[in-house]
C-alpha cells in the first residue's frame with residue numbers, strides 16, 4: 001500500500017545523474033590447501049555495508065590462530081606426549097605430598113640413571129641448558145652443578161626486586177656457611193651423581209629435613225658430603241607455564257630459619 005503511494009509520488013521525479021554505489025563483484029573460493037590457509041576476504045567477498053567483511057576476517061583469524069597453536073605449539077596432555085615417544089624412558093609420577101621438595105624427592109627416588117637433574121616445569125630455564133650441567137659432572141670439574149640465575153641478564157619480569165635481594169642475601173650466607181662460593185642458592189636447576197644423592201638421603205635429618213623446596217636440602221647435603229659445588233650461569237626467562245606457589249615473605253622466613261639451623265650444625269658445633 002505504502003510503496004504504491006511512493007511510486008506514485010516519485011513517478012513525477014527526474015533523475016539528475018546516473019546511480020553510483022560500492023558494488024564490488026562477489027566471489028567465493030576455497031582458501032586452503034595442503035599446508036596453507038587464508039582468512040577473511042581471501043575466502044569470499046561479502047556485502048561491505050553489513051560489517052560482515054571485517055567481523056568475519058577477525059573471527060576467522062581467531063579460529064585460525066587457535067588451530068595453528070593446537071597443531072604447532074606441541075602443547076598436549078603430558079600422558080599423550082609421553083605415549084607418543086615410547087623410545088624415551090619417560091616416567092610420570094603424581095606426588096602425594098606437597099611442594100617442590102617433595103616432588104624432587106619422588107622423582108629422584110624413581111630415577112634410574114647415574115646423574116640426577118632438576119628442570120623446573122615453569123620453563124624459566126630452557127632444557128637446552130642441561131647438557132652443560134651433565135658435562136660439568138662427567139668432566140670431573142665439579143660433583144654438584146648448581147644453576148645460577150644471577151649472572152646473565154634476566155628477562156624483564158623474571159625476578160621481582162625483593163626476591164632478588166633475598167637471593168643475594170642467601171648467596172652471601174651460603175658462601176660463608178659452606179666455605180664455597182655460591183651465587184644463587186634457590187635456582188631450580190641442580191645436578192648431581194645418584195650415588196652422592198643416596199648418601200645425602202641417608203644424612204638428610206642432620207639439617208632438619210624441613211625444606212619445602214629441596215634446594216637447601218641438596219646444597220647442605222652436598223656440602224656435608226664435601227662435594228665440590230660449582231655455579232653454572234643459566235639464562236632465566238619469564239615463566240611461560242603455571243603460577244608460582246612461592247610466598248616470598250612466608251617462605252623467605254622459613255628459609256632463613258633453615259640457614260640458622262644449618263649454621264648451628266656447621267659453624268657452631
Ligand SMILES: Cc1cc2nc3c(=O)[nH]c(=O)nc-3n(C[C@H](O)[C@H](O)[C@H](O)COP(=O)(O)OP(=O)(O)OC[C@H]3O[C@@H](n4cnc5c(N)ncnc54)[C@H](O)[C@@H]3O)c2cc1C
Pocket residue numbers: 022024039040041042046047048049050051052053054055057
Ligand atoms: C570500499 C569498501 C568499503 C568497505 N566497507 C566495509 C564495512 O563498512 N564493513 C565491513 O565489515 N567491511 C567493509 N569492507 C570489507 C572489508 O574491508 C574486508 O572484508 C576486510 O578488510 C577483509 O579483511 P582481510 O584481512 O581479509 O583483507 P584485506 O583487509 O583486504 O587485507 C589483505 C591485505 O593483503 C595484502 N596483500 C594482497 N596481496 C598481497 C600479496 N601478494 N603479498 C602481500 N600482501 C598482499 C593487501 O595489500 C592487504 O593489506 C569494505 C571494503 C571496501 C573495499
